[in-house]
Amino acid sequence: MRGDKKANNLKGWLYLLPAMLFLGFFMVYPLVDVFVYSFEEGYNSASQTYFGVGLYNYSYVLHDPYFLQALKNTFILVVITVPLSTLLALLISVGLSSISKLKELYQTVYFLPYVTNTLAVGLVFMILFKRTAYTDGLANLVLAWFGRGPVDFIDGPYWAKMFVLCFYTVWVVMPFKVLILTSALASVDQTYYNAAKVDGTSPFRIFRKITLPMISPMIFYLVITGFIGAFKAYSDAVALFGTNLNAAEMNTIVGYVYDMLYGDSGGYPSYASAAAILLFAVVFTITLINLSISKKNVHY
Amino acid sequence: MSARQNELSRISRASRTRRAAVRTVTYILLTLWALMVLFPYYWMILSSVKSYSAYNGEYVPAFFTLSPTLENYREAFSAVPLARYFLNSLLFTIVTTGLMMAVIIPAAFAFARLEFRGRNLVFALFLALMMIPNELVIITNFQTITNAGLRNTYAGLILPSVTSVFYIYLLRENFAQIPDELYSAAKVDGTTDFKYLTRVMMPICRPTIITIVILKVIECWNSYVWPRLVTDDPAYFLVSNGIQEIRENGFGRENIPAMMAAVVVISLPLIALFLCFRKKVMAGVSRGGIKG
Structure with a gap:
């Protein structure tokens, strides 16, 4: 019996072994290492040497104008796209739940961006918004209908570029939010609605007093994942503005990390690590704030 | 009503x-x-x-x-190595997904069915790892792969993309729902654990396994950041990197119709997959997908 137990122990670890090897190599070790990197001052990738240990890397990153630009861009992106996409998704999901004809067709169409390569569609958005010598582009054609002058949304003023980035981000994140909210709405117990109808409650009141509280955990889940996702924005910006995001003034925090690591401005894993840890600290703090707010407002 | x-x-x-x-x-x-x-x-x-x-x-x-x-489609395949990018992505997607399944199925089985010392502790540690964002570990992985001389190789592309703690968790939850009686009965019949896993548990949990495969395939086909870091040789570019390369250097910047043809070709496989498995994909994403 004891031998049997020992064999079971061994077998359990044997089944786990591949997963543990992969996770150990590519997650646990890097997780420790990134903190080590971030404190090693003057680390040189080629010779793998460093001068000392301290907070210089953090100080460098926090004083780097490119990082501050990336921080500003990321915050603007988060503050605009998270509430906007969540509200829009709520509106669409409520509309979607109230119809029965063509519902599946709409659902299928709305989901398409989720399965499309963001780099690929980003290129289409770039073409729609870009102004070249040959054409003002479609976005400017629409602007012209309203008598507004041509704007280059891709290489032009800051607000125009930020507009396209936010617009594209909302377009990309909508499928997930609509899907989650539609299934949340479908799972609300119908008897609540029927009771309210018998009482002659107005639809708006039903929505506020029944629907919203019932799906509030899911809304909250979307807000949290939305914040996290938007803070980690990167490839959408690359798709629109190309790989040199610093030059385009459109870099994000994650973009800054990768630029420090690799490419023309790369070769500084220490700065990259410090920036990545700062990003993680920001995301962690925001998530904690979200959680404490939800305790007061979400009905489970 | x-x-x-x-x-x-x-x-x-x-x-x-x-x-x-x-x-x-x-x-x-x-x-x-x-x-x-x-x-x-x-x-x-x-x-x-x-x-x-x-x-x-x-x-x-x-x-x-x-x-x-x-004409643009011919141009897209002849002026840039689009077919090559396409095949690279196909290979990357199939091997990564296959390896991942081979790693996570036994792990989920161990957590759900086998009893051994330290299981609960390790499972708790695995769950804690779910909170670690990729951005935090990618820096060292980049250094590891570079130092190992694996840049511009399939191994360098694939190995760090294999593991996913979340899918182990998802599958473990599903495995754990299978009643214990089935396992006891199989044991009495003298079925080995491995046979029980492949002949009983996997068929029962097929929907979840298919869901995970689909989600991973989507993730692999669209992955951009890691491939960009470890490849600068176009012979190893995946479609996302290919698109970026085409945008910055291919066709001459003005040949937008050819670019769009390339974009259509690259987007088609996943859209086709989605339209075939529409219900499965949407159910899978609402259970386990996170975009961002």
Whole structure:
């Protein structure tokens, strides 16, 4: 019996072994290492040497104008796209739940961006918004209908570029939010609605007093994942503005990390690590704030 | 439902027309958003079948074309190694997904069914790892792969992309729902654990396994950041990197119709996969997908 137990122990670890090897190599070790990197001052990738240990890397990153630009861009992106996409998704999901004809067709169409390569569609958005010598582009054609002058949304003023980035981000994140909210709405117990109808409650009141509280955990889940996702924005910006995001003034925090690591401005894993840890600290703090707010407002 | 409807019959005619109006407005708004979603796809396809000279001759972009051409698709495959990017992505997706399944199925089985010392502790540690964002570990992984001389190799592309703690968790939860009696009965019959896993548990949990495969395939096909870091040789580019390369260097910057043809080709496989497994994909994503 004891031998049997020992064999079971061994077998359990044997089944786990591949997963543990992969996770150990590519997650646990890097997780420790990134903190080590971030404190090693003057680390040189080629010779793998460093001068000392301290907070210089953090100080460098926090004083780097490119990082501050990336921080500003990321915050603007988060503050605009998270509430906007969540509200829009709520509106669409409520509309979607109230119809029965063509519902599946709409659902299928709305989901398409989720399965499309963001780099690929980003290129289409770039073409729609870009102004070249040959054409003002479609976005400017629409602007012209309203008598507004041509704007280059891709290489032009800051607000125009930020507009396209936010617009594209909302377009990309909508499928997930609509899907989650539609299934949340479908799972609300119908008897609540029927009771309210018998009482002659107005639809708006039903929505506020029944629907919203019932799906509030899911809304909250979307807000949290939305914040996290938007803070980690990167490839959408690359798709629109190309790989040199610093030059385009459109870099994000994650973009800054990768630029420090690799490419023309790369070769500084220490700065990259410090920036990545700062990003993680920001995301962690925001998530904690979200959680404490939800305790007061979400009905489970 | 119909009893309730009778009670609702008191509602006046006026409010019935109001409901019809609300319904009409709902359909209009839903259609508007559907058009918003579909328009980039339409524009992508439209631009890809316009000839180069026609496209560049339009100062005001035309919303349709009367002389579609497939010339751009030939250009896309001949002027840049699009087929190569495509095959790389296919290989990357298949091998990564296959390896991942081979790693996570035994792990999920161990957590759900086998009893051994330290299981709960390790499982708790695994769950804690779910909170670690990829951005935090990618820096060291980049250094590891570079130092190992694995840049511009399939191994360098694939190995760090294999593991996913979340899918182990998802599968473990599903495995754990299978009643213990089945396991005891199999044990009495002398079935080995491995046989029990492959002959009983995996068939029962097939829907979850398919879901995980689909989610991983989507993730692999669209992955951009890691491949960009570890490849700078176009021979190893995946489709995302290929798109970026085409955008920055390929075709000459002005040949937008050819670019759009490439974009169509790259987007098609996943859209086809989605349309075939629509229900599975959507159910899978709502259970376990996170975008961002």
